[in-house]
Amino acid sequence: MHPQLRAPIKLTLCVTNTCNLNCIHCYSDCTREPDPRELTTVEWKRFIDHLVENKVMQAFIEGGEPFFRSDFLEILEHCSRRMNLIVRTFANQITEELAERLKELKVGLVCVDLLGARPETHDAHVGTRGSFELGIKGARNLVAAGVPIYTLMILTRRNISELQEYVDLAHALGATKAAALRLYPLGRSKRRWDELSLSLPEMMQALQSVKVPEGFRFIHSWHPNDGNSCYQMSCVSPFGKSIGCPYLREYIDLGDVREKSFVDTWHDPLWTELRSGNVSDSCSQCHDTQGSVGGCRATAFAFHGRWDAPDPYCAQMNQGVDLQRLPQQLFWKKPWVQE
Amino acid sequence: MEFDLKQRFGKMPEAVVRDADEWDCAVIFQPDTPRLCMLNATAWLVYELCDGRSLASIEAAYATLFGNKISKEEARVQATSGIQQLLAFKLIEPVSRKVSNRSR
Numbered sequence: 001m002h003p004q005l006r007a008p009i010k011l012t013l014c015v016t017n018t019c020n021l022n023c024i025h026c027y028s029d030c031t032r033e034p035d036p037r038e039l040t041t042v043e044w045k046r047f048i049d050h051l052v053e054n055k056v057m058q059a060f061i062e063g064g065e066p067f068f069r070s071d072f073l074e075i076l077e078h079c080s081r082r083m084n085l086i087v088r089t090f091a092n093q094i095t096e097e098l099a100e101r102l103k104e105l106k107v108g109l110v111c112v113d114l115l116g117a118r119p120e121t122h123d124a125h126v127g128t129r130g131s132f133e134l135g136i137k138g139a140r141n142l143v144a145a146g147v148p149i150y151t152l153m154i155l156t157r158r159n160i161s162e163l164q165e166y167v168d169l170a171h172a173l174g175a176t177k178a179a180a181l182r183l184y185p186l187g188r189s190k191r192r193w194d195e196l197s198l199s200l201p202e203m204m205q206a207l208q209s210v211k212v213p214e215g216f217r218f219i220h221s222w223h224p225n226d227g228n229s230c231y232q233m234s235c236v237s238p239f240g241k242s243i244g245c246p247y248l249r250e251y252i253d254l255g256d257v258r259e260k261s262f263v264d265t266w267h268d269p270l271w272t273e274l275r276s277g278n279v280s281d282s283c284s285q286c287h288d289t290q291g292s293v294g295g296c297r298a299t300a301f302a303f304h305g306r307w308d309a310p311d312p313y314c315a316q317m318n319q320g321v322d323l324q325r326l327p328q329q330l331f332w333k334k335p336w337v338q339e
Numbered sequence: 340m341e342f343d344l345k346q347r348f349g350k351m352p353e354a355v356v357r358d359a360d361e362w363d364c365a366v367i368f369q370p371d372t373p374r375l376c377m378l379n380a381t382a383w384l385v386y387e388l389c390d391g392r393s394l395a396s397i398e399a400a401y402a403t404l405f406g407n408k409i410s411k412e413e414a415r416v417q418a419t420s421g422i423q424q425l426l427a428f429k430l431i432e433p434v435s436r437k438v439s440n441r442s443r
Contacts, residue, residue, distance in 0.1 A: 003361040009375075055357040057368045058375055081353065081370035106373040 002231035002277040002292060007263050010058040011051060012235035012246050015044065015075060019065040021090060022127030023115070025156065025189040025196055027249070028238075030064045038238040039258070041071045045078045047236070047257055052082045054263050062088035062246065064238070073101065080105040088113065088152070091138030092131050099138075099145035110149045112139045112175070116158070117165030125158060136173070143174040150177045155203060156196040163206050167218050177217035180207060182313055184247050185302050185326050197324045204315055223283060226314040227290030230297050231275040234266055244271050247298035274307055281310035283317050305329055344395040348422060349434035350386065358383075369430055376428050385421030389431045394422065 016038060019030035039047070051059070059079055066072050067089055079085055087102070088111040094102075102110065112135065115125035122132035142149050151170040153159065159166070163180065170178035182203075183189055183196060203222060212218045221227065235246050242254040242265035254265040265271065279294030287293050294300065295311025303312045303321050310317035355368040365383040367376045378386055384404060388397045402414035409417070425431040 005359065005361050009357070009359065009366055055355070057355060057357055057366055081373075082355070084368050084373055084375045106370055108373040 002228070002275055004272065004275065005232060007054045007266055008056055008232060008234045010060060010233045011056050012060045012062065012233065013044075014062055014064070014235065014237050014246055014249075015039075015066050015072065016064040016069040017238045018068050019063060019090075020068050020092070020128070021065065021131060023188070024125055024127060024192060025154065025183065025187075027184060027186040027189060027246070028064055029187045034069070035238070039240045041074055043240065043258060044075050047240070047262065048075070048078050048082075050257075050262055056083065058084040058086065060086045060088065065090055065093075067093045067098075073105075076102075076105050076107070084108050086111065089138075090126065090131065090135050091142065092134035094138030094141050096141050096144070099141040099147060102142070103145045103147050107147055109176075110142050110147055111179075112142075112149050112151050114151050114153050114166060114169070115156075116153070117162040117169045121159050121162055125156070139173050139175070148176050149173070150175045150179060152179045152181055154181045154183055155198065155206070156183055157198055158196065160198060160202065160206050164210055167210055167212065167216075171213045171216045177219055180218070180220040182221060182296075182299065184298060185330055186247065186250055190326065190330060193326050194324070200313070200315060200318055200323050203323075221296065221313070223314040223316055224285035225289050226283065226286040226295035226311055226317075228277060228279075228292040228294045228297060228311075229290070231277060231292060234262075234271070236262065242266075242268075242271075244274065245298060247296070248301075251298070251301055270307075279308050279310060281317055281319075283310075283314050285316065286314055302330060303327060342394050342419065342422065344398075345393050347391050347393050347434050347436065348389040348397065348425075348431050349391045350389055350431055351429060354430065367430055369428075372429055376430060381417065382421050382424060385418055386425055386430060388418075389422075389425065391434050391436060394418070397422070 017028045017030050018034050066087060085107045086109045087107055091112045114122055116122040119132040123129050139149055153166050167178045185193055189196060207220055207222055210218055230245055235243050236257055237243050237249060240257045242257055242262055243249050243252050254268040254271050274297050277293045282293035286295060295314050299313050300309040300311045301307055312318045312321035312323060351369055353370050357366045359366050363380050365378045388400050398415050398418045401418045402411060
């Protein structure tokens with residue numbers, strides 16, 4: 001069982017569902033124009049004050065594309081020096097000046113999304129020609145300004161053959177590490193699952209064949225690193241909903257932080273149970289590396305339809321689940337959460 | 340690294356400290372670094388003792404808090420090691436006199 005914290009140490013803030021790209025897999029079904037139901041600047045600031053008062057010590061900020069939100073720097077300024085800040089971005093808007101500003105604001109880390117190691121692969125994924133070049137330029141601006149970066153690549157059928165090139169590119173960029181992320185059946189990705197998804201053996205073979213440059217780190221969340229990190233984290237959506245984890249966005253609604261204390265939503269019975277580590281099966285090797293049991297709750301629920309199920313992305317807990325075939329209930333039950 | 344026993348140590352200003360009793364540790368955010376650090380119970384104890392007192396005083400207090408179940412030499416080794424690590428993570432700094440607790 002996992003220890004129960006009185007409030008999370010870390011929180012993901014999904015500040016917007018807007019983006020200047022048009023990703024084929026977009027989990028949030030992002031748009032160019034903001035939905036009027038997104039939290040306002042004042043509401044985000046009030047919420048951040050609540051987090052600071054409750055000693056939530058790290059904000060992982062993502063979107064959509066956070067820098068596409070016109071008041072994003074104002075929100076960052078409000079967090080600055082009060083919490084550890086990590087920002088996830090495609091980096092295509094990071095100019096030299098903006099990189100310097102992020103350094104001044106004490107942003108501790110920027111995670112740069114790459115969806116391939118080659119321009120044609122990345123640009124096809126994000127539906128925007130030229131975005132790879134801009135993202136690489138942005139990443140270089142961050143490194144030059146002294147803002148640590150690490151890169152993320154969601155593994156899909158379209159980019160898996162470039163995994164080694166991606167790791168080498170991240171190393172060459174001066175990233176502190178490169179990460180491979182699994183594809184989640186959310187938003188557009190769910191609707192294009194047949195086209196984008198991979199089998200577990202394909203993914204494992206690719207991950208295991210990566211040659212990591214000396215002194216560099218390559219991380220991923222498949223066996224033996226499949227953690228159930230929900231137990232120390234939580235997440236709030238652009239609409240102010242407490243959703244536990246960004247990857248649970250279609251499954252969970254623990255309450256609106258405009259109407260209810262966020263810390264109260266942390267103690268919601270469902271979320272407390274999901275953090276407990278009370279699962280029907282677990283992998284001892286993943287437990288040893290992650291200090292948690294059962295693996296990711298979002299993919300466990302997506303493929304099994306129950307919260308205490310084992311995560312099929314771990315080779316030891318897969319139980320014969322075909323990861324290229326989504327359960328029909330994911331479509332006919334949608335959405336669990338009404339935005 | 341050798342320290343003068345008269346050298347005083349204090350916490351870096353603006354640090355945010357959260358006791359995570361559930362994990363038997365403390366989580367510290369140091370804005371200037373900026374990063375989160377997790378201190379185990381021993382390091383946390385040394386950190387709390389860094390209130391501007393001297394290394395000799397930290398070692399003595401450390402030994403006392405262990406109920407004198409460890410030798411003075413062992414207390415010196417553990418406290419000095421803790422000081423070195425806390426300095427490396429920029430969570431404490433040498434100071435010239437006793438200071439009030441400046442962490443949040």
